[in-house]
Amino acid sequence: MAKTVHIKTYGCQMNVYDSDRMADVLAPLGFRRVDRPDDADLVILNTCHIREKAAEKVYTELGSLKRLKSAREKTGRKMVLAVAGCVAQAEGEEMLARAPFVDIVLGPQTYHRLPRLIADAWRGEGARVETDFPPEAKFDHLPEVTATQGPSAFLTVQEGCDKFCTFCVVPYTRGAEFSRPVESVLAEARRLVALGAREITLLGQNVNNYHGAAPAGGEWRLGRLIGAIAEIEGISRIRYTTSYPADMDDALIAAHGAVPALMPFLHLPAQSGSDAVLRRMNRRHTADGYRRIVDRLRAARPDIRISSDFIVGFPGESDHDIEETLRLVREVGFIQAYSFKYSPRPGTPAATMEDQVPDPVKSERLARLQELLAAEQRAFNASCVGRVMPVLFDRAGRLAGQLIGRSPYMQPVHASVPEAMLGTLADVTITGSSATSLAGAISGLAPPVATMPAQAEAFS
Numbered sequence: 001m002a003k004t005v006h007i008k009t010y011g012c013q014m015n016v017y018d019s020d021r022m023a024d025v026l027a028p029l030g031f032r033r034v035d036r037p038d039d040a041d042l043v044i045l046n047t048c049h050i051r052e053k054a055a056e057k058v059y060t061e062l063g064s065l066k067r068l069k070s071a072r073e074k075t076g077r078k079m080v081l082a083v084a085g086c087v088a089q090a091e092g093e094e095m096l097a098r099a100p101f102v103d104i105v106l107g108p109q110t111y112h113r114l115p116r117l118i119a120d121a122w123r124g125e126g127a128r129v130e131t132d133f134p135p136e137a138k139f140d141h142l143p144e145v146t147a148t149q150g151p152s153a154f155l156t157v158q159e160g161c162d163k164f165c166t167f168c169v170v171p172y173t174r175g176a177e178f179s180r181p182v183e184s185v186l187a188e189a190r191r192l193v194a195l196g197a198r199e200i201t202l203l204g205q206n207v208n209n210y211h212g213a214a215p216a217g218g219e220w221r222l223g224r225l226i227g228a229i230a231e232i233e234g235i236s237r238i239r240y241t242t243s244y245p246a247d248m249d250d251a252l253i254a255a256h257g258a259v260p261a262l263m264p265f266l267h268l269p270a271q272s273g274s275d276a277v278l279r280r281m282n283r284r285h286t287a288d289g290y291r292r293i294v295d296r297l298r299a300a301r302p303d304i305r306i307s308s309d310f311i312v313g314f315p316g317e318s319d320h321d322i323e324e325t326l327r328l329v330r331e332v333g334f335i336q337a338y339s340f341k342y343s344p345r346p347g348t349p350a351a352t353m354e355d356q357v358p359d360p361v362k363s364e365r366l367a368r369l370q371e372l373l374a375a376e377q378r379a380f381n382a383s384c385v386g387r388v389m390p391v392l393f394d395r396a397g398r399l400a401g402q403l404i405g406r407s408p409y410m411q412p413v414h415a416s417v418p419e420a421m422l423g424t425l426a427d428v429t430i431t432g433s434s435a436t437s438l439a440g441a442i443s444g445l446a447p448p449v450a451t452m453p454a455q456a457e458a459f460s
């Protein structure tokens with residue numbers, strides 16, 4: 001019997017990828033994915049635990065799903081409610097105490113067990129919690145990717161984290177670092193391209209520490225993997241996220257200079273510009289160490305631009321420390337960045353550190369940092385006006401006859417172009433800029449593979 005599933009995704013790109021994979025697992029069981037929970041037989045919340053706000057959103061959503069579920073039950077129909085992702089992993093049984101109407105609680109390492117869990121829930125076997133880190137590798141048990149993600153696709157190559165930054169829940173929710181074997185990554189990349197992807201973003205919590213088993217024995221690190229993916233016929237763009245600064249090895253930096261399809265844009269979280277704070281965060285790099293990595297990247301690929309993540313108000317952060325962060329931001333010049341107030345997470349070392357920073361101080365520091373970051377982003381966007389950039393059109397715009405694509409630097413570019421250009425890469429003359437996006441006009445189709453000289457010229 002045909003059934004429907006609604007999956008709501010919170011948080012990072014890996015959750016977006018995981019939601020697609022859950023849909024792949026469910027498709028053979030007859031589940032069709034729908035956009036709204038109202039008529040869905042199965043609702044999955046794929047949750048994020050990174051900051052308190054993200055985690056709390058889940059309970060708000062569960063409140064309305066509870067009403068939906070009981071209204072449905074009054075008409076004699078069933079709705080199975082599953083909570084997946086990092087909140088599920090972190091809270092496990094506790095989640096059932098707070099939301100007893102939830103049927104399934106499953107962590108990110110157990111998605112391949114969904115069919116059995118759902119079958120049990122359907123039979124009314126009571127709530128089930130699956131939050132262990134099973135000995136079998138999840139990826140060996142997930143079906144092949146079957147649905148297109150469109151012109152721009154995600155591909156998880158590495159999962160988990162062994163770094164234990166003192167503020168972060170990821171090592172507890174996603175578990176130990178694991179890299180998928182090279183062959184399995186390449187096979188998935190080929191399938192994604194066959195399904196219409198022109199751009200692939202390689203995902204991992206610590207993606208630049210990728211070390212997957214190689215076909216002929218030994219291991220490949222990320223630089224070599226990128227080189228092999230670039231050889232797949234039909235691929236135009238490669239990106240990877242998220243990287244840990246200390247793991248930017250020579251081969252990966254060299255790949256930025258050697259692989260034209262590797263986009264000249266890197267998300268490289270710095271978190272802070274103060275060595276004292278970085279030490280207490282257990283980040284294993286200093287502010288100068290970070291500057292040196294950026295210098296090496298720029299030497300390999302002069303037109304590369306960097307984005308970042310920052311946390312303000314980490315325990316013990318002083319006025320001097322935040323000045324150091326602002327100095328790093330001014331010196332490096334980020335074209336985009338996410339910045340957050342430190343949010344104490346239960347079970348992490350920083351949550352119980354002394355000298356927690358009061359919220360009004362965090363707010364004031366965040367406002368200063370964001371003002372500077374926004375000015376840098378606006379200035380970079382403005383500097384693009386008049387240039388010609390390759391744009392991959394990947395979605396419809398809000399206005400009729402308009403498409404939106406991404407520049408090499410991930411800026412959304414709005415242009416009036418025929419709908420038939422969806423999924424194509426074209427040279428666009430940038431005609432306008434705003435705080436977060438660009439406007440452009442078409443000036444001719446680009447060759448299928450981005451070429452170094454065109455991009456190097458654009459930003460020389």
Ligand code: 5AD
Pocket residue numbers: 050051167168169269271309310311340341342343344345
């Ligand atoms: N508080 C605030 N921000 C956090 N991040 C991770 N943990 C926390 C926390 N406890 C931020 C980091 C990370 C990004 C994904 O989220 O900047 O790079």
Ligand code: SF4
Pocket residue numbers: 161162163164165168169170171205206244
């Ligand atoms: Fe969290 Fe640090 Fe691991 Fe990134 S490197 S996932 S911030 S522990």
